[in-house]
Amino acid sequence: MADGMETESRKLLGRLREEMASEAAGQERLDRITHLIADSMRCEVCSIYLFRDDETLELCATEGLAPEAVHQTRMRLGEGLVGRVAKFGKVVNAADAPSEKGFRYMPETGEERFSSFLGVPIQRLGQKLGVLVVQSRAQREFSADEVYALEVVAMVLAEMAELGAFVGEGAALSPLHQQSILLRGGPAQEGSAEGHVWLHEPRVVVTNPIADDPHRELERLNEAVEELRVGVDKMLEISRGGDTEQLQVLEAYRMFANSKGWMRRMEEDIARGLSAEAAVEKEQSQARARMSQVTDPYLRERLADLDDLSNRLLRILTGQGGSNGKELPPDPILVARNIGPGDLLEYGRSLKGVVLEEGSVGSHATIVARALAIPLVVHVGRITTEALNGDHILVDGDEGVVHLRPEDTVVSAFRDKMAMQAEAQKRYASIRETPTVTKDGERINLVMNAGLMADLPSLKTSGAEGVGLFRTELQFLIRNQMPKRSELVAQYKRVLDSADGKRVVFRTLDIGSDKVLPYMKHVAEPNPALGWRAIRVGLDKRGVMRMQLQALLRAADGRPLTVMFPFVAQADEYREARWEVNKTLEREKRLGHVLPETLEVGAMLETPSLAFAPQKFFDEVDFISIGGNDLKQFFFAADRENELVRRRYDTLNVSFLSLIERIVERCGISDTPLSFCGEDAGRPIEALCLAAMGIRTLSMRPASIGPVKSLLLRSNLQDVRKIIADARHRGEQSVRPAIMEYLRDNG
Structure with missing residues (x-):
């Protein structure tokens, strides 16, 4: 950059610093800033556009355009050259703006007299705040030095906006970090929580963007x-x-x-x-x-x-280390862009809830949140830039909604909802020891999912009759190196001790997809959910599989043991894994170790292909557990991490229930025990329909057992099955409307 321009740039920044120190109101300050930028850049026009909302920009100040257009001229994201700068976050430098593709003429501004256009984004750490524009009559492309100077100024404007320098009239000048905001994401763990924001990685606030030395x-x-x-x-x-x-x-x-x-x-x-x-x-x-x-x-x-x-x-x-030196509040809601399972476990049960800007419904952090029984919402855009430490926050894990700095009316309604949930939990506690028998005499076995020792006390408090799925991968995910066999033996032994004789189904290592071990070479895959994961990894890494099987056999120490292989897509995968079990059993016997009293080896049915395996497979397998989350996404070809399609397909779709019915029939022919494991098992209406289709064991998170049992105790499965059959006969896509009508009619 030339010395002259460098000096001008520093001069301009010096004048901006004076503006930051002035007592001027937001609008007055913006007007003065546009004037000094136009003057310093020797341009006839300087304009500042700020976001009113996520999709709309508003002209908030101008030097050179019609003053009456301020707070009147608006454009959508992507509309015109200004909208293009805002949408893509890239500079637009045009010598002849009206001839540029996408140019939008706004007659109220009087900008038709100006040919050249330079627009740069006003943004801070990924948060888009607006667009800074300079224009001049002469047709010319702005130099690289001028572009750079304007980018530096835009960056300082972003810092000033962060510090509340432009608070004033109009939606675009409303105070940052003060107004009430409703943010939507995806529900990953149900429940409601009220508390105060605790930023996992608090933002560093730059209070001195401009320096004179x-x-x-x-x-x-x-x-x-x-x-x-x-x-x-x-x-x-x-x-x-x-x-x-x-x-x-x-x-x-x-x-x-x-x-x-x-x-x-x-x-x-x-x-x-x-x-x-x-x-x-x-x-x-x-x-x-x-x-x-x-x-x-x-x-x-x-x-x-x-x-x-x-x-x-x-x-x-x-010097702003840690969480800005503050202590954890008594009711912390953790807010982060993303978080690993180890960090989340360190916080433990002190957290009231978790809100992630990224995250996923199947990630290991989500599994930990479920184990800790704390509400979790993922995919909450802008939360880390909008929230400040100590902000009042409400988290609705059922709807995937977050209220930041909520108004009193919202707080009141939210507290009413939480009170109703607490009252319902008291009712569920009263039926904890009651066997789950429907009105027509069908006995349903309700078991729980687990993955941590912290889950196991819920066996008693929830009324679960056993553990239908113990996720063994968490012990691998929260470490920086492969756990030792002796460590796994001790862990699995503690699990069986805590279960106190109740059946525990250990699922072997289910890694891959979104669960990547930090110490195992990561294979980049275009679609990891359909890639090298679960049993596919186990059969390729037999040493790891054998070590885990040895640990499970030794932990049983003569007690009954149940092992299940995940993501089996064809019969031969199960047979190969079963062969490894038998080989490991023989080796343990030769070494003189005590063998389990009984050993069941099952498969998770998570791909439609396994539902159509030869009947001989159903004869061979000791039991089958339907992995509902994966089965549904593969059946409908709808990624459960994709908010655009995730909610489009219903578990109570007639075609999906027909697939469930086919699996029930095939297991019935071979007299093979069958269970259903997944989010839908814990949703009362879905659980009711799955039971009506013939599934007699449902595995869910502990908090869901009360609501599911409550509905099953009051229902007649024969009636529900008839409603499903009638809806299918009428050609309806989903049985949900008919089931809801039946439930309303029956109170």
Whole structure:
């Protein structure tokens, strides 16, 4: 950048800093800023557009366009050149704007006189705030130096917006982090919770985006980067002699920490007038913008490394470590972009709820949240940028809704709902010991899902008759290295001891898809849910399978043992796994170990293909458990992580119930015990219909047993089966409307 332009850039930033310190109201401050930017950039027009809502931009201030257009001119995201800048987060630099594709003429602004157009996004760490535009009459393309100068100014404007500098009239100038917000996501764990926000990775607030002593800022940056590098080197030193892949990740991390390009860009930002913190955050914002457009998982991971390094560097520069030095509130709702199972377990039952910006309904963090019985909502866009530590928050895990800084009327209605749920739980406690027998005399076995020792006390408190699914992968996922066989033996033994004679179905290691072991080489797959996972990994990594089988056999110590293989797609996969069980049994016998009193080996039916396996398979297998979550997504070809299609297909669809009926019939022919495991088993209406189709064992989260039992005790399965048959005969797509009408008619 030329010295003259550099000086002008610093001058402009200096004047902006004066504006930050002034007592001017939001609108007045914006008007003065547009004037000084136009003056400094020698342009006839400078305009600031801010978001009113997620989809609408509003002209909030202008120098050079018609003043009456302010707060009147609006455009949709993607509409016109301004909308294009906002949508894609990229600069638009046009010498002849009216001839540009997508140009939208707004007559009320009087902008037809201006040919050249330069628009840059106003954004902060992935949060889109608006667009900064300069225009001039002469047809010319703005130089790279001018573009850079305007980007720096836009970044400072984003910081000023974060600090509440533009609060004023109109929706676009409403106070940040003060208004009540309703955010929607996906329900991952049911339940309701009220509390206060605890940010897992609190945002660093940059209060000094502009500095007047570049040499001092460079010194601060160099000192902080040196501290960062020393920290990364220490992490590497601790990991020496450990897992090779973990070392490779840390080496890549160190490579970024020593990146000359990263350092050079930050030094240039400081030379133009930014503080060290603002320079780091500017580069971080650009890395996040690139990350949102990269599909390659390896590149996304590397950009995530850069993002994490930037966070560490900002904390060193500002001294804002931990959760901004605050103590965990008495009613914490954890808010994070994402979180691993280890971190979530560290928080433990102190949490009232969890809200994730990313996350997934099948992730291991979700499994931990279920084990801890805390409401969880995932895919909540903007939550980490909207929420501040200590904000009042309501989490509705049933609907996937989050109320941030709620109004009194919303709080009152939410508390009423929680009170009703608490009252219902008291009713369910009264039938805890009552056997689940329907009005027409059918006995239904209600068992629970588990994955942690923390789950097992629920065997007594929920009234569960056993554990229908114990997820063994969590012990592998929360570690940085493969657990030892002796550790697994001790873990499984504690599980059987806690069950106190009740049946526990141990599902063998179900990894792959969204459950990736940090110490096992990750295979990049275009569609992991349909890829190398569960029994497919087990049959390819037989050493791991044998170790787990040995641990289970030894933990049984002469007691009955039940083992189940996940994601069996064809009979031969089960036969190969069963052969491994028999071979391991023979070896344990030779070694003189006590063998289980009885051994059942079953399969999870999660793919439609297994429902059509030869009848001989149903004769061979000791039992079958329908894995409802996966079976449904593969049956309807609808990814359960995809909010666009996840809710489109109903479990009570006639065709899906027909598949369930076929599985029941085939198991009946071979006299093979059958259960249903998954979210739908814990939903009373779905559970009622599954029981009516002939399933006599339902496995669910402990909190669902009371509601499901309550409905089954009051229902006649023959009536429900007739309603399903009639709906199918009428050609209806789903039996839900007819079932709901039956339930209403019967109180």
